[in-house]
Amino acid sequence: MKTVVQAALVIVVLSAIGFLLGPWQTDIYRKLLLWIALALSYNFLFGVAGQVAFSHFTFYGIGAYAIVILVTQVGMPLPLAALAGVALCVVLALAVAIPATRLDGFYLALATLALAQLFIVFLNEGGAVTGGTGGLASYRLPDIAGVTLSGPRYTVVIVLLTTLTWGVISRLDRSWFGRACRAIRDNPQAAAAMGIDVARTRVIAFTLTSVLAGIAGMVYAFVDNTVNPPIFGLENAFLLLFMVIIGGSGSQFGAVIGATVLYLLPFVLAPLIGHHHALVFGVVMLAVILVQPRGLVGLVKSRPGAGQ
Amino acid sequence: MSGQTTPQDRGQPLLTVRALTRRFGGLVAVSGLDFDLHAGEILGLIGPNGAGKSTTFNMIAGTLTPTTGDIHLAGRPVGGLPPHEMAARGVMRTFQHNNLFAGMSLRENVMIGMHVGLASSLLGVITGRAAVRESEGAARRRADELLDFVGLADVREHDVTTLSFGQGRLLEAARALAGEPRLILFDEPAAGLAPAECDRLGRILQQIAARGIGVLLIEHDMRFLLELAHRVVVLDHGERIATGTPEEIRHDRSVIAAYLGSSARTTAAGGTDA
Numbered sequence: 063m064k065t066v067v068q069a070a071l072v073i074v075v076l077s078a079i080g081f082l083l084g085p086w087q088t089d090i091y092r093k094l095l096l097w098i099a100l101a102l103s104y105n106f107l108f109g110v111a112g113q114v115a116f117s118h119f120t121f122y123g124i125g126a127y128a129i130v131i132l133v134t135q136v137g138m139p140l141p142l143a144a145l146a147g148v149a150l151c152v153v154l155a156l157a158v159a160i161p162a163t164r165l166d167g168f169y170l171a172l173a174t175l176a177l178a179q180l181f182i183v184f185l186n187e188g189g190a191v192t193g194g195t196g197g198l199a200s201y202r203l204p205d206i207a208g209v210t211l212s213g214p215r216y217t218v219v220i221v222l223l224t225t226l227t228w229g230v231i232s233r234l235d236r237s238w239f240g241r242a243c244r245a246i247r248d249n250p251q252a253a254a255a256m257g258i259d260v261a262r263t264r265v266i267a268f269t270l271t272s273v274l275a276g277i278a279g280m281v282y283a284f285v286d287n288t289v290n291p292p293i294f295g296l297e298n299a300f301l302l303l304f305m306v307i308i309g310g311s312g313s314q315f316g317a318v319i320g321a322t323v324l325y326l327l328p329f330v331l332a333p334l335i336g337h338h339h340a341l342v343f344g345v346v347m348l349a350v351i352l353v354q355p356r357g358l359v360g361l362v363k364s365r366p367g368a369g370q
Numbered sequence: 371m372s373g374q375t376t377p378q379d380r381g382q383p384l385l386t387v388r389a390l391t392r393r394f395g396g397l398v399a400v401s402g403l404d405f406d407l408h409a410g411e412i413l414g415l416i417g418p419n420g421a422g423k424s425t426t427f428n429m430i431a432g433t434l435t436p437t438t439g440d441i442h443l444a445g446r447p448v449g450g451l452p453p454h455e456m457a458a459r460g461v462m463r464t465f466q467h468n469n470l471f472a473g474m475s476l477r478e479n480v481m482i483g484m485h486v487g488l489a490s491s492l493l494g495v496i497t498g499r500a501a502v503r504e505s506e507g508a509a510r511r512r513a514d515e516l517l518d519f520v521g522l523a524d525v526r527e528h529d530v531t532t533l534s535f536g537q538g539r540l541l542e543a544a545r546a547l548a549g550e551p552r553l554i555l556f557d558e559p560a561a562g563l564a565p566a567e568c569d570r571l572g573r574i575l576q577q578i579a580a581r582g583i584g585v586l587l588i589e590h591d592m593r594f595l596l597e598l599a600h601r602v603v604v605l606d607h608g609e610r611i612a613t614g615t616p617e618e619i620r621h622d623r624s625v626i627a628a629y630l631g632s633s634a635r636t637t638a639a640g641g642t643d644a
């Protein structure tokens with residue numbers, strides 16, 4: 063009961079903020095929330111389950127493109143398009159994970175990199191379906207039961223996405239499933255001896271988190287009302303990886319901190335030092351990794367007992 | 371201790387091993403091995419280094435596939451099943467070198483041992499179904515009981531990396547028990563333990579057997595094993611050279627010859643003095 067009240071309070075506060083912001087801040091706020099949602103699910107995949115996968119941002123893109131194509135070109139109603147988008151993510155995740163997770167972890171890295179590259183090629187060469195290099199634009203979110211979700215109302219949708227992702231991930235993490243994932247990460251052989259089906263658990267973790275990324279992508283599609291290939295390239299895939307590592311791999315709070323710091327840092331740095339901010343950005347990341355290998359969350363949680 | 375009645379005549383054996391053979395290329399590591407193990411029985415498997423003990427153990431645990439031969443658990447064939455399937459059927463194991471999950475508390479380590487019983491629908495987990503939370507709470511309490519049983523209750527929230535080697539052994543025993551197994555396989559549990567720790571572990575093994583769980587104990591330290599086992603199977607060069615009560619084994623000429631004929635004299639002494 064207590065957690066329900068807490069969750070409701072968080073949703074109300076985060077939504078209220080959306081109503082107070084101007085257009086420029088709203089854009090930053092929404093994307094920050096989306097980065098946090100992505101970092102939360104990626105942290106489960108990379109940090110908790112220990113799977114070195116580079117496809118998380120790709121699934122974000124698959125979700126985004128899928129919903130736009132299915133709604134505007136196929137003409138599906140929004141809920142059906144969303145379900146079909148989830149189904150697509152499940153199929154693609156299984157197609158990558160089932161062969162790759164049975165092999166060494168290195169093959170998952172390779173297979174997911176290949177998927178990420180293939181996706182970009184597909185977007186660029188997809189003709190009218192994907193809009194090629196220019197992507198898709200000039201569409202809008204259909205009304206839902208007669209309600210137009212735009213402006214701060216759409217920000218509420220994003221707040222719900224992020225808080226639900228938090229809820230799902232924290233329940234998974236604290237359950238037998240999260241324990242099994244961490245056991246596999248630490249020692250697959252001993253995990254199997256405890257009755258954990260290592261391959262199956264890995265496939266499920268990969269598929270679940272990839273679907274969460276896909277759903278975030280569906281929400282993202284109607285933030286800018288345009289999707290195009292450069293957004294879903296490897297640059298953002300690696301930024302996501304750094305968010306999780308800098309924040310503190312395996313920690314949910316760390317994922318939030320990492321996403322917030324790395325997403326907002328360029329906005330703070332750019333006015334101060336212009337286009338050198340990329341360099342400073344790199345130095346800051348390196349410094350954090352060297353000084354605090356447990357990530358920024360390690361600074362907060364290094365007090366004994368703060369972990370529980 | 372060796373005069374104890376064996377639980378042999380309790381009907382169907384828990385584990386039957388018949389003509390079990392494993393080859394590695396030209397080397398026959400285990401050759402035509404036969405033995406039975408009953409519920410509540412501690413069966414010792416001994417033999418000098420390289421005799422095939424670990425190979426036998428790994429075939430029963432599912433880590434190695436038998437080349438030929440049969441393994442039955444409560445009458446059902448289980449030979450060649452993967453480790454997690456063996457665990458799901460009630461066969462838990464410990465490792466020769468402590469194999470704990472670092473970065474987790476003792477309690478969490480024990481709770482991982484309960485995986486088979488706890489794994490339920492993920493939808494229930496995600497939706498926060500009450501039954502899921504209740505079974506999690508019950509698992510927690512049971513983990514604490516088991517930690518109490520092996521004498522580690524005081525440090526149950528500590529990270530396992532803070533444990534001594536001997537404490538790690540005890541934790542492995544608690545973790546193996548957590549799965550409510552029918553059979554536990556212990557691979558040289560006394561190796562590297564101080565005498566007091568050996569005694570404590572020995573009592574725990576006896577209590578485990580007293581709960582009706584079958585115990586397969588692999589050791590090359592004869593003293594520890596002969597004190598505990600109800601029956602002993604002796605391996606040498608992959609073959610069973612003797613079987614009987616500890617008393618019979620102590621006086622068996624072929625066993626004495628096998629042990630004296632190998633470097634085992636030093637290892638048998640080294641086990642407890644280390």
Ligand SMILES: Nc1ncnc2c1ncn2[C@@H]1O[C@H](COP(=O)(O)OP(=O)(O)O)[C@@H](O)[C@H]1O
Pocket residue numbers: 394397398399417418419420421422423424425426
């Ligand atoms: N994976 C393996 N590949 C090749 N030979 C092995 C392998 N495992 C064990 N052996 C050989 O099988 C024989 C039995 O080994 P093992 O079962 O480990 O004996 P024990 O545990 O009794 O010391 C030894 O000769 C060993 O060298």
Ligand SMILES: [Mg+2]
Pocket residue numbers: 423424
């Ligand atoms: Mg061995």
